[in-house]
Structures are given as C-alpha cells and as structure tokens.
Ligand SMILES: Cc1cc2nc3c(=O)[nH]c(=O)nc-3n(C[C@H](O)[C@H](O)[C@H](O)COP(=O)(O)OP(=O)(O)OC[C@H]3O[C@@H](n4cnc5c(N)ncnc54)[C@H](O)[C@@H]3O)c2cc1C
C-alpha cells in the first residue's frame with residue numbers, strides 16, 4: 001500500500017486567538033504553530049502500517065507557508081519517508097480551493113490511500129477530503145476510529161451518533177481519521193536526526209479561485225457575567 | 238430567478254429529527270428574506286408520512302427520494318439523492334444540519350455539485366440581497382462572517398442554534414424523485430452497525446450535557462455524572478483528561494479536539510476549564526460549573542458557579558433535580 005498523508009500547519013490548540021488589524025484574519029504574532037492534531041493521528045496510523053510491513057511508502061503533503069517545513073519535518077521524524085510542501089502564502093483558503101491545489105500532487109503520486117484529519121482545528125471545516133476525493137474520482141470515508149487493510153480494500157469503523165458503523169471501501173480511497181484511532185508517538189532524537197536526511201521537496205502551489213469570501217473576523221460574543229451560587233439557589237429548570 | 242433555497246430534513250428511525258425542524262425553520266426565513274423559492278427534501282424510508290408531517294409547518298414543496306439503496310446512510314447515496322433534488326428545485330442555497338450525518342453529507346454534496354461550502358453556521362441572513370453567514374472558527378475562539386463568491390453553496394447549520402419551524406395546518410406539494418442508483422453508484426458498503434445497549438443522543442445535538450473531569454477522581458465515580466445527566470434528561474460528556482486516562486470513551490470528549498457543543502444547559506463537574514475545553518462548549522446557552530477551586534477558569538464562562546467538592550455538591554444536585562421533577 002502506498003500512502004499519502006495530508007497535513008496542515010495550524011495554531012497550537014492552547015493559543016489565544018486575536019483578530020488582526022485587517023479584521024479578516026488572525027494576528028499570528030506570538031502564536032505557536034503545530035501539525036493539526038488529527039493529522040498527527042493519520043501520520044501515526046500510516047507509519048504503524050509501514051512498521052508492520054503493511055505499507056511500502058508513507059509520504060506527507062502540506063499546502064502552506066514556507067515555515068510549514070517544520071511540521072513536515074516532525075512527520076518525517078515520526079517515521080514518514082518523504083514530504084512535499086506546496087508553498088502558499090495566502091493566509092487562509094477555503095476547502096474547494098485547497099483541494100484543487102492539492103489534487104495534482106496527489107494524482108501524480110499514484111497512492112492507494114490518502115489519509116487526512118477529519119478536520120483542521122483552525123478552519124474547523126472538515127471538507128477538504130470530500131473535495132479531494134471528487135477530484136481523484138475515488139470514494140471518501142470519514143471519521144475513522146479503526147481501519148483494517150484488506151486485499152484492495154479497507155474495512156473502516158466510523159463513529160457516528162453513538163454507534164459504530166463498519167464500512168468497506170475499495171482502494172484507492174480517501175479516509176479521514178477521528179480521535180481514538182491510534183495515539184501519535186513523540187519524536188525521538190534518533191528520528192529527528194534521520195528526518196534531516198529525508199527528502200523534502202518544495203514547489204509553489206497552484207492558485208485556485210475561492211468559493212467563499214471572508215468579509216469580517218470578529219471575537220465571539222461576550223458571555224454575561226456569571227454568579228457564584230449555592231446548590232439550593234440553583235434553578236436549572 | 239433560480240436562486241431557490243433547499244433544506245435537507247434529516248430523519249432517523251424514529252422519524253424527523255429535531256434538527257430537521259431547525260433547518261426548515263432557518264430555510265423558510267432565509268428564503269423569505271431573499272424573496273426566493275423554498276423547498277425541503279427527505280431521503281430514506283417512510284418518506285410519505287414524514288413529508289406529510291413536515292408539510293404541516295408550511296413548507297410549500299417537499300421532494301422525497303426513496304430507494305432500497307438509501308436504506309442506510311452512505312455519502313454517495315445520500316449526496317446523489319440530494320443532488321437530484323438540487324437540480325429539480327434549481328436550488329442555489331442548500332441547507333443541512335451540522336450533525337454527525339451532515340458533517341459528512343455537506344462536503345460530499347458540495348463536492349458532487351461543485352458548490353462552495355460554509356460549515357457549522359450559527360447565523361444565516363441576507364442583509365443586502367445575498368446570503369451572508371456567521372460561523373465560529375478556531376473552535377469558537379473567533380468567528381467569521383462569510384459570503385459565497387458564486388452559486389451554488391451548501392451551508393450546514395449548528396444544531397440547537399436556529400429557531401425550529403412551528404407545526405401548523407399546512408400541506409406541502411410532495412414530489413417523489415427517483416434518480417436511480419446503478420452499479421457502482423454507491424462505492425462504500427455498510428457491513429455492520431455496532432450499537433451500544435442504549436443508544437444515546439449524539440453530544441452535538443443534545444439539549445442538556447453533564448460532563449465530568451479529573452475532579453471526579455476515577456471512573457468508579459462517574460455514576461454521579463450519569464445520575465445527574467439522567468435526572469436532567471441529558472447525556473454525559475467528558476474532558477480530554479478523563480478520556481485519555483481511559484475513564485470514558487473518546488466519543489464523549491468535549492472540546493477543540495472533541496465535540497463542539499451548544500446545548501441549552503452544560504454542567505461541568507470537576508473540570509478546570511482549559512482553553513481547549515472552553516473552546517468546545519462556551520457557546521452553550523447556560524453553563525453551570527462545580528469546582529472546588531474558586532480560581533478555576535471554568536468559572537469565567539459559567540452562568541452559575543458552585544464552589545465546592547463534587548462529592549458533596551453532585552448528590553445534592555441530583556436530589557434537588559429529582560425533587561423538582563417529581564413536584
Ligand atoms: C492538542 C490538545 C488538544 C486538547 N483538546 C482538548 C479537548 O478537546 N477537550 C478537553 O477537555 N481538553 C483538551 N485538551 C486538554 C486540556 O488542555 C486539559 O488538560 C484538560 O481539559 C483538563 O481536563 P480536566 O479539567 O478534567 O482536568 P484538570 O485540569 O486536572 O482539572 C480538574 C479540576 O477538578 C477540580 N477538582 C479536583 N477535585 C475536585 C473535587 N473533589 N470537587 C470539585 N472539583 C475538584 C480541580 O480544581 C480542577 O480544576 C487538549 C490538550 C491539547 C494539548
């Protein structure tokens with residue numbers, strides 16, 4: 001199985017988010033960036049298969065700013081074989097334009113499986129995978145909490161509404177991962193050293209027309225001042 | 238003008254879901270503001286009865302798609318069914334709920350019909366003749382106001398936020414569509430559904446959530462969380478700390494890397510209120526927090542805070558709620 005894992009560079013979940021002066025984007029100053037937590041799970045799953053002899057190749061692909069080489073190196077240090085960065089200086093993109101720009105690099109790789117996070121924790125869209133699958137003309141299965149590779153197909157357990165659905169999907173396919181699939185590992189010093197010698201290719205991203213325009217970014221509405229009460233004073237009904 | 242609004246009314250075994258009424262309510266108001274046509278679509282089984290029920294709220298036209306291939310939800314099957322309705326209705330704005338199903342179906346449909354997508358919207362309106370939506374991003378740490386650059390656009394609506402359509406005396410024109418599902422139209426096969434003994438309401442759609450954190454001290458004390466949830470008619474949630482410790486299943490995690498929830502009532506028991514947890518629940522209508530540390534950040538978002546030990550407070554709360562319910 002040849003696997004491509006998509007990864008996105010996003011603000012650390014602990015980051016406080018402030019609106020930039022343009023009123024359209026976040027202010028990146030002081031914000032630390034990391035690999036999207038769900039993409040970490042996808043990378044971990046792919047390298048576990050590689051270690052178990054069930055995958056020959058694990059490549060990672062990221063569309064993002066030049067600084068995203070850091071997140072790709074993290075994936076390489078975890079155990080991925082090589083990475084591609086499609087350099088894109090646009091501060092934000094919508095799902096269809098992201099998928100359009102990713103599609104070409106994905107197509108030329110001839111992958112059996114494209115793994116990605118079920119959503120990126122910045123845009124919270126959870127939409128890129130389906131658009132990408134449409135470009136590739138392959139099926140897409142979302143929210144995987146367990147994946148068993150078979151002969152030319154996968155059995156995927158997906159978590160939906162308190163039940164677990166077991167789905168069979170032929171390869172090639174795009175699958176998005178949910179928490180609970182596997183626990184991502186920490187990078188080891190040895191892994192970090194090895195990652196420096198692995199191939200990380202940079203290209204410029206193809207432009208694509210956005211379908212959605214951001215008119216304004218604003219802080220969430222303030223919550224009214226709360227009260228400290230005793231149990232008896234509480235009128236929850 | 239062919240700028241119709243189409244609302245997907247989600248159904249479950251038990252019939253129309255609560256979110257169906259919310260999406261239809263929001264769709265009717267939006268269509269009126271836009272001065273465009275409005276219709277709804279129902280997919281799956283028993284669509285005739287369900288269309289009659291939904292028609293009572295005054296939606297003028299309902300498309301139904303019933304086919305053995307749609308007995309179970311699949312992205313391919315349902316997105317193809319909706320695409321047929323979009324075409325027939327000449328819809329340019331398609332609304333669906335951001336439920337577990339909608340989170341898959343929205344992008345699948347948008348990709349199929351080459352539409353733009355706005356996910357998890359909390360406001361939709363047409364202030365200057367075109368659709369404008371507001372949605373939280375960065376797990377609710379900020380929000381964006383967005384508009385489509387071109388038609389069509391698929392918009393998913395966050396559950397529990399929009400005013401549901403009221404049932405009345407209406408009767409809709411019902412149009413059955415039969416797009417046909419040939420070989421290879423549905424590329425995934427649902428092999429099995431592993432359901433727990435009691436099937437619970439999904440957290441994202443629950444009206445009332447009672448969550449426990451590390452302050453509950455161990456999985457053996459979660460019966461208190463469960464009892465309070467049951468007394469209130471709600472479901473159980475959890476912080477990541479207790480999920481990672483293996484006390485509770487992943488599906489119960491609330492927060493930035495768990496479920497984003499907006500219930501009417503959110504009760505946090507022994508949860509500190511880390512930024513990632515707050516991100517997932519701070520848009521709840523009413524928040525009640527119990528924590529023994531008066532400085533715990535959860536109190537910054539709580540409407541009602543109780544400073545105390547969960548092992549004293551929660552049994553008292555359970556008793557108080559039970560008394561209130563029985564009286
Ligand atoms: C990438 C990333 C993603 C994350 N995503 C999430 C997420 O989605 N959801 C999430 O919840 N967290 C998330 N976290 C973790 C988050 O940072 C916190 O570690 C976690 O929320 C803490 O859980 P807690 O409040 O149960 O535990 P603690 O922080 O340990 O808090 C326990 C609280 O219980 C109180 N307490 C103790 N004993 C009692 C008692 N007897 N009675 C009353 N109160 C008591 C204490 O005062 C304390 O405030 C994430 C972290 C990272 C790094």
Ligand SMILES: Nc1ncnc2c1ncn2[C@@H]1O[C@H](COP(=O)(O)O)[C@@H](O)[C@H]1O
Pocket residue numbers: 006007008009036038039061062063064095098115116117118119120121123124125126127128129
């Ligand atoms: N810019 C990007 N580069 C690489 N992968 C991405 C990018 N944006 C999204 N993805 C992938 O698509 C998943 C879902 O993202 P989204 O649909 O934006 O929530 C992420 O978890 C990534 O795996």
